[in-house]
Amino acid sequence: MPKIALAAGVLNQIPLDWKGNQARIIDLIQHAQQQQANILCLPELCLTGYGCEDQFLSAYTSEKAWESLVQLLPHTQRILVWVGLPVFFEGKLYNVAACLAHGKLIALIPKQHLANDGVHYETRWFSPWPAGKITHISTNLGDIPMGDYRIHAHGITMGIEICQDAWEGENRPAHALAKRGVSVICSPTASHFAFSKSKTRQGLSIEGSKIIQGAYVFVNLLGNESGRTIFDGDAYIVHKGQIIAESSRFSFQDGQLIIASLDLKERNDAGKDVIIANIPSFDSVREFPAFEAAAWEKSSYLKEEEFARAVSLALWDYLRKSKSFGWVISLSGGADSSAISALCFLAVRLASQELSWTGIQEKLDYLPWMKEVQSEKELVSRILTTAYQGTVNSSDNTRASAKALAECIGTTHYDWNIDVLVKEYRGIIEQAIGRSLSWEQDDITLQNVQARLRSPSVWMLANINNALLLATSNRSEASVGYATMDGDTSGSISPIAGIDKTFIRQWLIWMEKVGLDGTLTLSGLSHVNSLEPSAELRPLTSKQIDEEDLMPYPILNSIERWAFYDKLSPEICLKNLIQEYGTHFSEEQLTIFCSRFFRLWTRNQWKRERYAPGFHVDDYSLDPKSWLRFPILSAGLEKDIKP
Template identity: 50%
Template sequence: MRLLKIGGAELNQTPMDWERNKQNILDSIAEARKQQISVLCLPELCITGYGCEDAFYAQGMQHTAVEVLHEILPHTKDMVVSVGLPLVYQNRIFNTAALLVNGKIAGFAAKRFLAGNGIHYEPRWFTPWTANVTGKVSFEDYAIEEQYRTQEYPIGDILFDIDGVRIGFEICEDAWVADRPGQKLYHYGADVILNPSASHFAFDKLETRKRFVLEGSRAFSVTYVYANLLGNEAGRAIYDGGVMVASAGKLEALSERFSFKNYKVTGAVVDLSVNKLEKFQSSSFSQVSQEGVEVIRVKDMDLPEAQFEQNHVSEAVWESSDYILEEEFCRAETLGLFDYMRKSYSRGFVVSLSGGADSSCIVSLIWLMVKRGVNELGLEGFKEKLGYFSQLKDVKSEEEIMRHMLVTAYQPTENSGEVTYNAAKQLANAIGALFHNLNVNEIFKGYVGIVEGALDRELTWEQDDLALQNIQARVRAPSVWMLANIRGALLLSTSNRSEAAVGYATMDGDTSGGLSPIAGIDKAFLRQWLVWLEKNGVQRQFTLPALKYVNEQQPTAELRPQESKQTDEADLMPYDLLDEIEGAAIRDKQMPLECYRLMKFKFPQYSPEQLKAWVIRFFRLWSRNQWKRERYAPSFHLDDKNLDPKTWCRFPILSGGFEREIKRLETYKG
């Protein structure tokens, strides 16, 4: 029996925030030492931050990353710690993990498979390392101590041997491919595989991670450690953390995700002899490898024997909930909002609260953000993380925090109704937000009068419907921008993904804001989530009964005269159908005729003529409104149906609009 305590850390890093990133690393090392963890895995590119984009090209950044690495070195005495950073070798930039052993650099494992799909652009900055290749790297030109400048360190396809324990790497994407490096590490007798990752959150993604961690530990007969980033690092991607330690196909530790903390360390005691026995008994392990991985033997480090302790898998408690998607949405959004606010030094939020589903969802998330943050960090800890927010200095309760955290404004025109006003006011009061009733009707009428004078004619709903609707939405923007500017707060845009798909939003109206937190979520899900929050709540404790005033309504823009009984679905199509068409057309790249056939199967309650009309409407509106999606405020990435053209779904601003394909559908007889 050889017991070893091994673990990983999740870190809330920020691109190029050198001192805070380093402090999180040092704090996690100190915490690991306190927990008597001998081998600690930190996340991918944790020194620089993962989302540095083209700043990775800057020589100054590359040098600073190496300088910070050497500042971390002295803190790793009597420990083994892996730290991620970009590294230049032969005039190429590589994504590497430095293994620090007892205060010295043992070498650099380099990532072989780069993430270049979806929101990832790693091949733009990094070169994939070639299998079975190693080299030597030095730091002659770096501003570090002279004793380190003259040394050479191994880099590449490396297996480290420390006190008889063989440690190898799969860096994030390396584990997601069929030809995993772990297969080769297995044949070289690896005991431990570390996976430093920057794996962004998406719905249900945890289960996929669990599979490759558990299968890796079983198939390669190793202890497998997965460490991930945490929080909203660079603006769009949210990292959920979730450190995992698995051994011999069994999950030994799993941290609860979406923490509001700067760092969190999770460890487990494992018996390395169990995995060695599996190798001895395996027929596939009988052949000795002759070439490939270089084995680096590290001297002057004895790994201490751990004491047996009960390992803890904490995540299972809420992941087993029947409401996993609602829980994940809540946790991801609230952490994303909190980090975006504090890293942009914004003093709270401003929301134009219409009383409808979208704006109500956003203010509910802000309320939950405060609830979750104070619940985890404590009131003083929550305030400490927002130290720049001076208005919170003397507050004594969550209720006081909410009065400073969120300002809402209901902005009616003559076409607004009492139902939405009551819903907005009741919700604002229930969550403790400031509430203003800013009537913008005179401003709306003023613009109409100016244009009527210029055109020398009266504007009518029969002739000028779209213009009269849009100007009402636009006149609401200046006042909420003004409130945000006065308070130094962040104005949130309230558009959702279903509206983004068909351009059912007023540019410079409801799209106004510095962040669009629900632009990646479809309307049908938002309405379902609001009902869940009203009646069940997060972990059955945070409920908002006041949402009943919102949930009882049909979604409406309230921009036409009330006698028209305007609703969103009458303007567009049923939201559940719209979302299905969007998934088929945009995510799955189906043409109009293919979408129609699929919708005919999924929605038999509608006539073929109606379904044809809706499919055609979707494709035409999608094509005409790419310019709007290009101008949306940054949004959070939460699943594989994101429409953000900057990070996920690219489409030309000008196109043929699927006219040939639409004609084929129009003439189709089925």
Template identity: 45%
Template sequence: MNDTRLILAGAALNQTPMDWDANLFNIKEAITEAKLHKVEILLLPELCITGYGCEDMFLSPWLSEVAFEKLLLIKEWCEGITVCVGLPVFLNGLVYNTACVIKNKEIVGFTAKQFLASDGLHYEPRWFAAWPANVEQQFEMLGQSYRIGDIVYEEQGVKYAFEICEDAWRPNRPAERHMGKGVQLILNPSASHFALSKTDVRHKLVVEASKKYECAYVYANLLGNESGRVIYDGEVLIAQHGKLIKRNELLCFKDVDLEFAEVCFSETPQLTEAIEYLPPIDENKELIAALSLGLFDYMRKSNSRGFVLSLSGGADSSLCAVAVAEMVKRGIKSLGVLGFVAKAKMFSLKDAAFFDTLTEEQAVPELVNRLLTCAYQGTVNSSDNTFTSAKELAASIGAVFYNWTIDEEVKGYTATIEQVLDRPLTWDKDDVTLQNIQARVRAPGIWMLANINQALLLATSNRSEASVGYTTMDGDTAGSISPIAGIDKAFIRQFLIWMQQELGYTGLQYVNNLQPSAELRPGKEEQTDEKDLMPYEVLNQIERLAFYNRFSPQEVYQKLLEQNLAEPEMVQSWVTKFYTLWARNQWKRERFAPSFHLDDYNVDPRSWLRFPILNGGFKEELSKINTSENDGF
């Protein structure tokens, strides 16, 4: 074939389920920007008209009908350009996840997704039907007939086709068949959720596909916290013949992030200069970027006016506080001061005029002061160390800080129950009760502040606590959003040190010198989390082996023994405690505030890991763990 040069582009979009006006505005912005750069083919993300996270609303025929009406509006914006846009199509009682190709204001066809994601966070087979390979047919909509199926398209003599997200992650992916049809360009519109280090896998997938299939490959992902729990990194990749040509900055605060490149198609194509990509990604940098963007989108899309936090001075609440501060810092860096203020949707014109007089460095603590209110709620069991930790951290980032005690409220509830039972409550007999009432009494006051501020209350539970139920319902689990519930405690502890050293949050020096403790028992007992449970590194290993690797309790026990972590009796007690507490506390995990998916797995039953509330408690499985039978380990 003759040399053909095409300017190709992918655009990451920050969409919201069923927010038609905002979604179409972003799509129009992407098309307008692409035209300015004389782009010939623009790829937009999967299901970007409706949003990917519509859940069971996809089963309602009207949703697809509205999406099609919006598609017809988009079509009119596509003069002189080919645009690929995602939407559901309702056909013969089934819903298909499609990418529609619009060329110069004409709909050319709809490619339907062939492989549906059904693992981890994904429930696509609940909503969509898989399209069979090599099948194409016609369908009618609003009096017009359209092609749908496994279609090969053409642009200026260059043949191209699609892999829609999951399609590319399967061994018998569509690209295997497309190459035999002379396809030289693969387009991949995706809604691929963020997880630590996932971008490394995705980069390999795209670049190696472009090499194996001797083609150009364009990938465009969704961006931001789309529907509450899932964050998208907005990755855009353009590769050809095993070389990466373009890659954008991930997890940015923009609504539209477009990358483009001129690509040569010929028998011996002249390749654009490649970008050097050096994995692995720093997971600490990834995590703070995802947390920041996730919090910002959750705040603005819920029309909330900032955050309220019960700042205990411990690791978890300290991380939540710094995440808000970093949200402001990163948002300003990405959007500018006025851009951040406008996008937050909570400030008056007078406020905007004030912030416009500040430098970016001055604006960060001022905005944190408007967006984050913290309170330390001490008891007789609280230490001076945690108070200092909370106070100094809040001051260092500019947050509003309040301090009060809850001893009188605790005494009131305790006295009521003592009168009802006609006996005193004691630590020997009522340990859990006396711990929990302190945590629960903290909730009403902090909720009042959240209501007064019209703000989101941040819950502070982490994944390790969720696994074993080491948390008080209606206490530290109270909140509108639980941003760190997908992160384990061991990671959090090193993450706080990294943020102090690498990001300059000097206020973290106090918490980084403390052992994690609930501080609910009298101080003389020197309560710590790990004394109550087990070493966090061990807890996290058991959790991962059990639910990510899906080993049985006996297999988990044997794998821990092989590491010589402790005597067999101690390992047995750890494994038994973990599974017993896990089985007993599923009802707690069912009630947690919405959490972000940040790692390659989580324990949220409404996203990654379902488990029966009523269950056998692993009694038979744990009975098989007998240290005498494992002396060889």
């Protein structure tokens, strides 16, 4: 019975970063060899990056990936490696797992099923490979087997499932591979983060190992690769339904390796679809330490932990990959801007905990002032800038809230008043139209001018600091357009655009009272957690409350999900609303809420088209460029409500 060391290598890659991606791959291959691993599986499309978008349609992209592949061969003298890249064949582009062993390219095995929902758009670029089809491709390395092959080496037979392949139920390749005979399935993947999705991937890995009664090696990409999408960096080595090793998700490292030595059933497979890989013997395989999931994975607050870690890593990656010098936030003292400020702080804290101070300096060595910084506290003050921009309509409570959080996390914080700007613009318009503006007649105008006039000043701070301005809109506000275009929507990235307001408020309370791992809390959030969400754009005497302007956020979130995730009609949404909330609100109130939602939804699609890119964190999104398309002009949906 052969004993082999199976390894899975998580990678944090960048689209089109030929040298960087290759260097990180070589580092993991060398690490695996040093650890005496026999087989190493790397993520899907890791040579190019998964998020190359329409650049996949350029032959140049696959040509550069092929160049990188060839340059990897000398690094595979004592190991078998699976690495992902795009390959053109007979006029079509395929998503391929390449098998490299003993310095040679053994085979190219293409993906059979393409992901084409949500953030995935693979059929735009790739073609699915027919199950069972085997052929050869002519390359500068000679004729290379390409197709639905199995690889045999020293009594071990391997097959491949690439990401979506494993999600196809009875049609997943594992079933056919089990009948044909394999000891191991390797699953190179680029599966985006969404709450609790890792549990599904874990389940698919366990199921795959049971199907073949052997070993299943799953490996995912890591971090914010291309802007919107976050990858967990999860990896699993499973044997006969039991997880033997797994990675720690949301690592701040460039890569992560897990290894396990397994006794596998010896096979002597042959046939047209079997390729022999002549690689060094698997003798004298050593035992490896346990690779276990982090303790927080078992937390009863898993969603809160995942949100904090995923978005913090995404912010960190976006910062360093864009070579930006920091983040700038218009800190209103409200829930959204407070959450984003806290997440930026957590990005630095978590990076520091994992990388050490030396690692932080290496990651941020492009910053001209980085050598001057001697501690995490100093770094936060240099890298994170916040500004409270008050008006006569701002309360002392929100000013105190902003100040308390800024002091708690150590930002460079400013506090200024923009009333003089509001007065100036108001005077210009009043003179132009020949009348005074009033709250009775010009409510939206007078609200929006305040929000918009906060944008130029905070943009100036971002420009001065060569920093990223972070927009502060959440998904609930985006659905009904409850945000001022070119005001609070200003920014280059919108970290919480993919999550609802209700969860943001819940997360802030958790972050204050429980915190990451039950230990890392932020007491400076106590002020914001005591406040009722308010835009504070009307006179204080009006006591403006967001949920009175709109509707209770839980109701808003329910309608949004029913309509655009479950794809229910407005009429059914109202029926559901009455059934779920009828004991707390009258049917007339619920009808008003439902009608208001669909009216505002339809009216504000143009805003969603212009929002800054947001991180994908939930199982759906309102982003029209990556998830949900809706006409900018339409006859609307509120007309279809029939109470």
